Amino acid sequence: MDLTFPAILDNASRRWPGKGFIYTRNGPGFTGKTFGEYASDVRTLSAALINQGLTGKHFLIYGENSYEWMVAELACSGFTGISCVVSKNLKKGDLRAAIAKTDASAVFYSESLACETDGLQKDFDIPFFSLQTDLYRLIDAGKAVAEHITFSERDMDALCKIIFTSGTTSQPKAVMLSQKNIFSGVNSLYVRAPMNELDSCYLFLPLSHTYGGIYNFVSCLKYGIGLYLCSDINLLAEELGIVRPTIFCAVPQVLERFMDLAKASTEPAKALKQIFGENLRYLFCGGSLWSPEDRAFYKNAGINLLEAYALTETASSLSISYSSDKDVESVGKVFEHIEVRIDSPDENGYGEILTRGDHVFLGYYNNEKATKAAIDSDGFFHTGDIGKMDSERRLYLKGRG
Numbered sequence: 001m002d003l004t005f006p007a008i009l010d011n012a013s014r015r016w017p018g019k020g021f022i023y024t025r026n027g028p029g030f031t032g033k034t035f036g037e038y039a040s041d042v043r044t045l046s047a048a049l050i051n052q053g054l055t056g057k058h059f060l061i062y063g064e065n066s067y068e069w070m071v072a073e074l075a076c077s078g079f080t081g082i083s084c085v086v087s088k089n090l091k092k093g094d095l096r097a098a099i100a101k102t103d104a105s106a107v108f109y110s111e112s113l114a115c116e117t118d119g120l121q122k123d124f125d126i127p128f129f130s131l132q133t134d135l136y137r138l139i140d141a142g143k144a145v146a147e148h149i150t151f152s153e154r155d156m157d158a159l160c161k162i163i164f165t166s167g168t169t170s171q172p173k174a175v176m177l178s179q180k181n182i183f184s185g186v187n188s189l190y191v192r193a194p195m196n197e198l199d200s201c202y203l204f205l206p207l208s209h210t211y212g213g214i215y216n217f218v219s220c221l222k223y224g225i226g227l228y229l230c231s232d233i234n235l236l237a238e239e240l241g242i243v244r245p246t247i248f249c250a251v252p253q254v255l256e257r258f259m260d261l262a263k264a265s266t267e268p269a270k271a272l273k274q275i276f277g278e279n280l281r282y283l284f285c286g287g288s289l290w291s292p293e294d295r296a297f298y299k300n301a302g303i304n305l306l307e308a309y310a311l312t313e314t315a316s317s318l319s320i321s322y323s324s325d326k327d328v329e330s331v332g333k334v335f336e337h338i339e340v341r342i343d344s345p346d347e348n349g350y351g352e353i354l355t356r357g358d359h360v361f362l363g364y365y366n367n368e369k370a371t372k373a374a375i376d377s378d379g380f381f382h383t384g385d386i387g388k389m390d391s392e393r394r395l396y397l398k399g400r401g
Contacts, residue, residue, distance in 0.1 A: 003179070003183035003186060004078075004154065004156065004179055004183075005074060005077065005078025005079070005154070005160075005179060006078060006079065006151065006154070008218075008221055008222045009039050009042060009043075009074065009078065009221065010039070011222075012035045012038075012039060012221055012222075012224060013035055013036050013038075013039035013040075015035075015197075015224060016034075016035040016036075016197060016224045017034065017035060017036030017039075018034055018035075018036060019034060019035055019197065019224065019226070020032030020033070020034055020035075020226050021033055021034055021035045021037075021038050021220070021221070021226060021227060022038060022067045022070060022227050022229065023226060023227065023228040023229065023243075024066065024067055024229050024231070025229070025231035025239070028242075029242060030228055030242070030243065032226065033067055035221075035224070038067075038070070038071065041071045041139050042071055042074045042075045042078070042079070043075075043079070043142075043146060044139045044140075044142030044143050044146050045071055045072065045075040045135065045138055045139050045142055046075040046076075046078075046079035046080045046142070046149075046151065047142035047143075047145050047146040047149040048138040048139065048141045048142030048145065049075065049076070049080045049081075049106075049138070049142075050079075050080055050149050050151075051141070051142070051145045051149065054080060054081060054105060054106060055080060055081060055152075056080075056081050056082075057080070057081040057082070057105035057106060058081060058082045058084050058102050058103050058104045058105055058106075058162070059072070059076040059080070059081060059082070059083055059084060059104065059105070059106050059107070059108060060084045060085075060086060060098060060099055060102055060104040060106070060107045060108070061073055061076070061083055061084065061085045061086070061107075061108045061208075062086050062088065062090065062095060062107065062108070062109045062110065062113060062116075062117070063088055063108070063109055063110030063112070063113060063131050064088045064110055064112065064113075065203065065204075065206065065207050065212075065229050065230070066110070066131065066229065067229075068110075068131040068132065068135050069108075069110070069131060069207060070207065070217060071135065071139075072108045072129075072131060072135060073085060073207070073213075073217075076108075077160045077161045078154070078160070079151050079154075081105075082159055082160055082161065082162060083160070083161050083162070084098070084102040084104055084161075084162040084163075084174075085161070085162070085163050085164075085207070085208040085213065086098050086164060086208055087164070087206065087208050088110070088113060088206065088208065090116065091116055092116045092117075092118075092119075092120070095116055095117065095120065096120055096123065098164070099120065099124055099126075100124075101174055101365070101366070102162050102174060102365065103366075104124075104126065105126055106126055106127045106128075106129065107120075107121075107126065107127070107128045107129065108129045108130075108131055108135065109128060109129070109130065109131065110130075110131050110132070111130050111131070111132045111133070114130075154179060155178075156178060156179045156180045157178050157180055158178055158179075159176050159177070159178060159362055160177065160178055160179055160182075161176075161177045161178075161182065162174050162175065162176055162177070162365055163175050163177060163208070163209070163210060163213070163312060164208075164312075165311075165312045165313070166209070166312070173364045173367065173370060174364055174365035174366070174367070175312045175313055175361050175364060175365075176361055176362040176363055176364070176365050177210075177315050177361055177362065178362055180358050181315040181358065181359055181360070181361055181362070182214055182218065182315050183218075184315060184317050184337070184357065184358040184359040185215075185310075185315070185316070185317030185335055185359060186218075186219070186222065187337075188317070188320070188335035188336055188337065188338075189215070189219065189317075189320065191322075191336075192306065192320050192321065192322045192323055192332075192333075193281075193282045193284075193306060193320075193323050194323075195219065195223045195225060195247065195282075196223055196224065196225075197223065197224030197225065198246075199223070199225045199226075199245075199246045199247055199281065200225060200226040200227075200228065200243065200244075200245045200246050200247065200279075201216060201219075201220055201225050201226070201227050201228065201245055201246075201247040201248070201249075202228045202230065202239065202240060202243045202245040202247075202248055203216045203217075203227055203228065203229055203230060203249070204230035204233060204236060204250075204254075205249055205250075205251075209312070210310070210312050210315055210316035211249065211286060211287065211310075211316055212249070214315060214316045215249060215284070215308075215316050216249055225247065228243045228245065236254065237258070237261070237275055240275060240276055240277050241274075241275075241277055242277075243277065244276075244277030244278065244279045245276070245277060245279065245280065246279050246280060246281040246282070247280075247281065247282050247284075248276060248280060248282075248283050248284070249284040249285075249286075250283070250284070250285055251285065251286065251287035251288060252285060252287065252288055252289075252290035252294070253288075255283075255285060255290075255294070255298070256294060258272065258275050258276075259272070259294060259297055259298070261275065262275065262301070268297075268301065269300070269301035269302060272298070272301045272303060273301065273302065273303065276303070280303065280304070281304060282304055282306055282323065283298070283303050283304060283305050283306065284306050284308055284320070285305060285306070285307055285308065286307070286308035286309060286310065286331075289397055289399065290307070292328040292329055293328075295307065295328040296328045299326060299328065304323055304324055305321075306320055306321040306322075306323060306325075306332065307320070307321045307330070307331050307332050308320040308321070308331065308332055309331035309332065309395060309397060311383060311385075312361075313360065313361045313374065313381055313383075314355060314359045314360060314361070314381065314383075315359050315361065317335055317338070317359040318334065318335065318338060318340075318355060318359065318395075319331055319332040319333055319334045319335065319393075319394075319395045320332040320333070320335070321333070327394065329394075329396060330390075330394040330395055330396050331387075331395050331396070331397050332394070332395065333392065333393050333394055333395070334389065334393040334394075334395055335357075335359075337357055337358065338355060338356075338357040338359060339355060339356040339357055339380075340353060340354070340355050340389055340393070340395065341354045341355075341356075341380060342354070342387070342388055342389060343382070345388065348388070349388035349389075350386055350387065350388045350398050351386065351387075351388070352382060352383065352384065352385070352386060353383045353385045353386070353387045353395070354376075354380040354381065354382055354383065355380065355381050355383065356378070356379045356380045356381065360375065360379070360381045361381070363375065384400055385397060385399070385400060386398040386399055386400065
């Protein structure tokens with residue numbers, strides 16, 4: 001199977017048409033949309049957008065994690081044009097700047113954030129589509145024209161997605177990704193953590209970041225995994241107990257909170273497993289440095305913790321631990337197809353981490369100066385992170401340069 005958005009969507013709708021894919025909280029439990037329903041909605045939305053003359057255009061997507069967000073995102077990045085995803089936390093001023101910076105020709109927005117979009121439509125004179133109402137109107141319109149629409153083949157190397165860096169150390173930059181970038185780590189991930197349609201995943205990470213938007217969303221679509229969307233960050237423990245997932249991706253801050261809860265129990269290891277619902281096969285952790293002591297606590301409790309390291313500019317692909325690895329010092333082993341070089345290492349082997357491969361982004365949108373500063377003439381991306389790599393390609397982080 002080709003690793004493209006149309007290919008994995010067609011595969012999913014053919015293999016698991018009636019299987020639940022995206023689940024959202026509905027009262028005491030979760031209700032789901034099937035792979036077949038999702039594929040149909042993506043295709044018909046794409047048809048409607050193409051019918052409106054929006055082929056190849058940039059679509060800004062602004063909202064919380066939702067089924068509708070995921071339909072709009074894949075319709076834009078996989079079939080129609082370029083998706084430009086932004087944080088739900090943007091306020092009107094930053095949202096206005098993002099629309100201008102990405103050259104958006106249309107905006108999909110969540111009605112819960114309508115106060116931030118109010119007035120912007122007349123500023124830009126482009127259509128604003130509500131994810132809760134207009135999206136379904138477009139889907140209905142697409143059904144009437146879909147059979148007459150021809151979806152052109154997308155170039156694997158071409159821009160399909162713009163996603164912003166976190167901005168924790170500098171102003172957020174608009175990172176350009178291709179399908180080749182996005183699917184570059186699929187095989188290496190599977191080698192480390194084989195997944196299948198019997199798995200389930202619970203997601204609280206924002207889909208507007210590569211960690212959630214690629215290593216949760218895309219992987220679940222490819223492998224037939226049911227994806228449960230967190231309804232409220234304050235309900236993580238409750239909803240983990242309801243979903244009882246086999247896969248969970250997190251950041252150290254959340255896992256430290258769970259660890260503290262477990263340590264308050266008379267049987268910490270048992271309590272920790274119960275927090276995750278006792279079905280967990282893979283617990284991925286990334287996003288920031290985490291102490292070896294805390295990681296050891298999880299591993300000693302029988303939790304299969306896989307440490308990961310990547311950046312938005314590497315499409316969330318760089319290094320991940322192998323399943324059941326007892327190591328608590330490194331951030332996993334560098335993916336097989338990826339080159340890593342440590343620049344100007346000190347006496348202990350630490351230097352800036354440079355990397356080259358299909359995972360390295362296309363550049364920063366409309367920012368040639370920043371792109372040239374980040375990617376050198378040999379094609380190596382300068383991460384700005386300080387680390388070292390051993391003979392087994394384990395990567396160790398020290399911090400920012």
